[in-house]
Amino acid sequence: MRGELIRRYRTQRGYTQAHIADLLGVEESSYSKRESTGRGLDSVEKLYELAQILDIDFMELVLVGCPPSALDRNALLDTIINSAELLRDMN
Secondary structure (H helix, E strand, C coil), rough: CCHHHHHHHHHHHCCCCCHHHHCCCCCHHHHHHHHHHHCCCHHHHHHHHHHHHCCCHHHHCCCCCCCHHCCCHHHHHHHHHHHHHHHHHHH
């Protein structure tokens, strides 16, 4: 589901998989597989980068496939931000 959403936005913006892969710093074949299967597209950092590149709402990528009634969007966003800050501080 997430890969399909990313593909839709990518093609709407006229970007190739090679272009996105280059911006993300990964091989085109690796990116293509990720987009096709949706696997490997769950890293907070990569999702944030993709959201920035595609000019879309970061939370839309995070919430793909989650039932809206089961989520507290603000709590989830706080958790993601805190996790990203911790990861950044570790580097």
